[in-house]
Amino acid sequence: MSKTAARNVTDIVSGADRLIDAARVLFAARGYEGTSVRDIVQQAGTNLNSINYYFGGKQCLYTEVLKREHARAAADAERRLAPPDTRADAAKRLRQLIERMLFLFLDRESLLPRLAALEIVNPSPAFEAIGPALHAREQAELADIVAKLLGQPSGESALVRQCVRSVLSQCAYYMFTASVLQRMPDAPRSDTAAIRKLAQHVSEFSLRAIAGLRRSAR
Amino acid sequence: MSKTAARNVTDIVSGADRLIDAARVLFAARGYEGTSVRDIVQQAGTNLNSINYYFGGKQCLYTEVLKREHARAAADAERRLAPPDTRADAAKRLRQLIERMLFLFLDRESLLPRLAALEIVNPSPAFEAIGPALHAREQAELADIVAKLLGQPSGESALVRQCVRSVLSQCAYYMFTASVLQRMPDAPRSDTAAIRKLAQHVSEFSLRAIAGLRRSAR
DNA sequence: GCCGGAATTAAACGAACGTATAATACACTC
DNA sequence: GAGTGTATTATACGTTCGTTTAATTCCGGC
Numbered sequence: 001m002s003k004t005a006a007r008n009v010t011d012i013v014s015g016a017d018r019l020i021d022a023a024r025v026l027f028a029a030r031g032y033e034g035t036s037v038r039d040i041v042q043q044a045g046t047n048l049n050s051i052n053y054y055f056g057g058k059q060c061l062y063t064e065v066l067k068r069e070h071a072r073a074a075a076d077a078e079r080r081l082a083p084p085d086t087r088a089d090a091a092k093r094l095r096q097l098i099e100r101m102l103f104l105f106l107d108r109e110s111l112l113p114r115l116a117a118l119e120i121v122n123p124s125p126a127f128e129a130i131g132p133a134l135h136a137r138e139q140a141e142l143a144d145i146v147a148k149l150l151g152q153p154s155g156e157s158a159l160v161r162q163c164v165r166s167v168l169s170q171c172a173y174y175m176f177t178a179s180v181l182q183r184m185p186d187a188p189r190s191d192t193a194a195i196r197k198l199a200q201h202v203s204e205f206s207l208r209a210i211a212g213l214r215r216s217a218r
Numbered sequence: 219m220s221k222t223a224a225r226n227v228t229d230i231v232s233g234a235d236r237l238i239d240a241a242r243v244l245f246a247a248r249g250y251e252g253t254s255v256r257d258i259v260q261q262a263g264t265n266l267n268s269i270n271y272y273f274g275g276k277q278c279l280y281t282e283v284l285k286r287e288h289a290r291a292a293a294d295a296e297r298r299l300a301p302p303d304t305r306a307d308a309a310k311r312l313r314q315l316i317e318r319m320l321f322l323f324l325d326r327e328s329l330l331p332r333l334a335a336l337e338i339v340n341p342s343p344a345f346e347a348i349g350p351a352l353h354a355r356e357q358a359e360l361a362d363i364v365a366k367l368l369g370q371p372s373g374e375s376a377l378v379r380q381c382v383r384s385v386l387s388q389c390a391y392y393m394f395t396a397s398v399l400q401r402m403p404d405a406p407r408s409d410t411a412a413i414r415k416l417a418q419h420v421s422e423f424s425l426r427a428i429a430g431l432r433r434s435a436r
Numbered sequence: 437g438c439c440g441g442a443a444t445t446a447a448a449c450g451a452a453c454g455t456a457t458a459a460t461a462c463a464c465t466c
Numbered sequence: 467g468a469g470t471g472t473a474t475t476a477t478a479c480g481t482t483c484g485t486t487t488a489a490t491t492c493c494g495g496c
Contacts, residue, residue, distance in 0.1 A: 014473090015473075015474075031251075031340060033249075033251040033252060034251060036452075036453065036454085037453080037454060037455085038452085038453080038454095046474080046475095047474060047475050047476080048454095048455095048475090048476085048477090049455085049456085049457090049474080049475075049476085050473090050474075050475095051454090051455095052454085052455060052456080053473080053474080054473095057454080057455075058454065058455090117339050117394075118339060118340065120394065120395055120397070120398050121335050121336060121339045121340075121394055121395075121397060122249060122336065122339075122397060123397055123398055123401070127398075131398065159419075162416075162419045162423075163423065165388075165391065166388050166419070166420065166423045168391075169387045169388045169390075169391030170383075170384050170387045170388065172387075172391065172394070172395075173383065173386075173387030173390065173391070176335075176338065176339055176390070176394040177338055177339075177390075179338070179339060179340060179341050180338050180341055180345075180349065183341070198380075201377075201380045201384070202384065204427075204430075204431060204434075205380075205381065205384045205427040205431065206427065207430075208426060208427045208428075208429070208430025208431055208434075209422075209423040209424065209426045209427035209430070210426075211426070211430065212422075212425075212426025212427070212429065212430060213422060213423065213426055216422075216426075232443095233443080233444075254482075254483065254484085255483080255484060255485085256482085256483085256484095264444080264445095265444060265445050265446080266445090266446085266447095266484095266485095267444080267445075267446085267485085267486085267487095268443095268444075268445095269484090269485095270484085270485060270486080271443080271444080275484075275485075276484065276485090
């Protein structure tokens, strides 16, 4: 009666979905080894055996979480931000791309930044599932933009590659250090306005640097 | 007899030291949770109880490893590199500091970069032992240099702080991504010559950026 | 020689882990 | 409405974990 009614309400999402939802939060909070299958099933309100039943084991569930979080973040970014304007001048494109990456790395809705940071610092077997595709498009676009700004052919020269790393590192920094930054008293904010401001600085910093390097490369 | 003789030879280093030596390698390779006390004592050639006897538990041994690795890296850097020349002009000081930091972050002899990366991304209770002191001197010096380059008073303005992060992030990037970078086919080298070259790029990039920002800030 | 304390060893404990198995509940076709 | 395949539950299994306890060895001063 009321019992089956309640069950039906909660079962609008299946056990597998509830497991994914619980697992993504717990894996992001405590990492793979720090999260037990008992933690997950308790949070999901399912049985101890459910992970093996639906996913074939803890490792497979983790890989699935990684894949979905990656896909979700990519879709979010696609939807929320204007598509890169390939017609604009390179400087504007760089500003857009940097803002896009910073939103990706600092997004508090998404758990991908945290999961990706853990995987990049300490890659697990599941890294193969997302590693190659991780920020690949952003990096390729960045290389293209930087080459244009340097006045070099798009074929990657050493200088282009180094500048790409310099730009990328300024953005990724916040992904890796999020845990300690938010412990500090003067923690930098991560609301939309703050990210915009941050993007502006990284853009100016990088544009000035690249412009200077271009001048001296002649 | 020969047995006691052999024992004396190996016991020139005590059980505690052998535990530290084994633990630092294993913790760096597999992380705290990925390393069991049985792994450590086997590698050290001591008994299962030795960790509790000498250090009072796995967590305490880990904290001790962190402290020692930090102290060792600091002493190494102190000894190997010329002390920062506070008389030199700011640009030269920045070049020296960036090279110093890159050697710190990319040093393959030291296990601190790896251990620090793991702790920064996923701080454990032991983080308190080294976190506050981690690269504190480098950061303070960096802030001083950047302020001078920007022509601003040393009291930290927002611009100075952001530029410090921009420089720091370019160096720390390699600490966080070491695991995945060395998996890639075109992995950047990390020998002395390569680090010097890298330091040169980061320095030029940052100096041009700061010079440009100073011009536009007027 | 021996004795007291530190160092080292051996063995076991209880808890937590991921997984497997067997039993039960459910939904839907015929 | 019985039957069938899927979903869910309860429980047990075998391992591994960090730690504890007790026994043994080693070593320097008396």
